[in-house]
Amino acid sequence: MKTKKILFLLLISLQLSCNSQTQKINGVSFVASRDSINSKHINPVKRAQSNYVALMPYSFIRNIETPKIEFNTNREWFGETKNGLLQYAKEFQEVNIKIMIKPHLWLRRGGYTGDLKPSSEENWKILENSYKAYILTYAKAAQAINADVLCIGTELEQFVANRPSYWLDLIKEIRKVYKGKLTYAANWDEYKRVSFWADLDFIGIDAYFPVSDKKTPTVEEFELGWQAHKTEIKGIQKKFNKPVLFTEFGYRSVDYAGKKPWKSNRVIDNVNLQVQVNGLQAIHNQFWQEDWFAGGFIWKWFHRHDKVGGKKNNRFTPQNKPAEELLRRLYHQK
Template sequence: MRNKNKSVLVLIIGIIILLAVYVVAVPKLRRKFNVIKTPWGEKIKSGNLAPDYEIYKTLEDVKKFKLNTINVPVLIDIKDLNSSNVTVNRKSIEKAKTLIDRLNRRGINVILEAFPFIKNGELYETKWKPDNLDKFFYNWENKALNKIVEEVAIPYDVYAVNVASNFVNMEKYQDKWCKIIDNISNKYKGKITYRTNWWYTSKIDKNSQKAFEEKLENKIFSKVDFISVAAYFELSDKEENKTKYLKKCLKSSKVYNRHQNIYGELKKLSEKWGKPIFFGELGFPRRKGAAKEPWNPIPTSVVSGQEQANCFEAYRDVFKNQQWHLGFSIFAIGKEDEFKYYYPSKESTEILKNWYNN
């Protein structure tokens, strides 16, 4: 009788162990099988951090939006829009190390970005025009990129390094960028990307067409592992839009009657260089008018979390299953207050958290 009771106890323990394995392992297997693959690997679902991000809020947002990657900025202090000098912000680099250590323990990938912090964040990198280009390129490589690669990217084994973001006035110096990327690649074995700014084309604006063709031929994109794009494309001239309408706008924009095929141009850029496209910044202000001026934090004074959500949903539906599209990074998370106009609304959160997870 005692042996029979012992056998029953062993059987019960075995069943409990099997149930525990099922509860833990099966959801993971389901997530694995549901991952959408590209020729370059798994889709990236990331979030850009605000320059003044909070570590605890970042970790909360990773769970909230179900992210597998975080774009971590290291602030690069720059005096003004004409300065050629750059300095790594020491507090920022130490903060990044602390965060990345915690992200690594959670299995979250990191894209490390040298973030131009011009006049304490008052000015934008799209307007930056250094007065001495040779000095700028030397300093950017040696005083910014090399420092964050040697101090953070290599020892913390980060997934990717973003060598530049939205440098509108410096992008045309292809050979200098190619040399920098080659030098970084010699010491850092992770992935390298470069984030180009959004653009527009119009059938009645030949200069815009020429500018796109020049971007298309830029040799920088031959050197990177994936092409990042800050996706602030102007879609609709309406202040309020349905998702279905915005999806049409992505293939024929309605702003100023341009009829820009944003989807087609991004695909063309990917095909030109055989590299995937990644939305290194994908964000919309929580305002009516967000689809007309996504780059403007306050396009109108009327708050609309639904308009923001419709913009995200349109991008999701158009690009989600395209194999040449590698993923996106939400702009911007890691801190939420009354001045964070781009932080996703409740309606947007529902769209974002299930992106790639269905």
């Protein structure tokens, strides 16, 4: 009888452990396309054992001098619009894949969104008013589809740093129309200075931290490179007592991918599939077992699975590479 009781308690313990692990956000950043999607496009995401997708409606600024944000126009691809978002979300939710809506801003004439800083009060107001209209549109859409998470912005360091009261007011306005969880996608070198983490549900980080100068770091070398960053992340997590979410993470399959992981410039004739595998394994080893870590969204995943990635591709996608098989195993772990 005593033996049966011990076995029963062990089974309960294992079940609780499994439930804890499956609660992690095992996500992919699903790239918007010009097309609608169906089960053919969703099945590879399911095979990757993902339980979340980040859907990314885009907006853009034509002229940085007068930074009015335009969005949901007929000049965008279908998947970047509100109707596209709704169609994508419906298809994923039908197979029990959860949704994070993660709006992105694009500067049409180039430049980094984190540097967006209007030159006058008049232009600040143009930016603020149009951004509010943009985010509230997708906050209402998030509520309509019962999205699990809404990301209120992506890599907007100067906007966030220079207009703190605007962001606090905006969060209040968002919460009036959307009842789910909120985050913000801070760049890896920005997250420690974000002033409103206490008002959100997740500390969101686009986790492109420099971790190694080596051509092909081993898993152990990648993990060693994470130690100082992880300590700082834990410090911010403890300060605000909020779970950390990697709103983006990943590596290119290219030499020296751990040196400046954010670099997306094209590199010709340089493919390193192993460095991508080692980097992803190291992130999972370092973070996925931590209670304070909510999970993350790998960058990035395209809808035409049969047409992207592969062993000659050195971009971020893990599709049709050894990294995809690794991701399937990691996301499936209990």
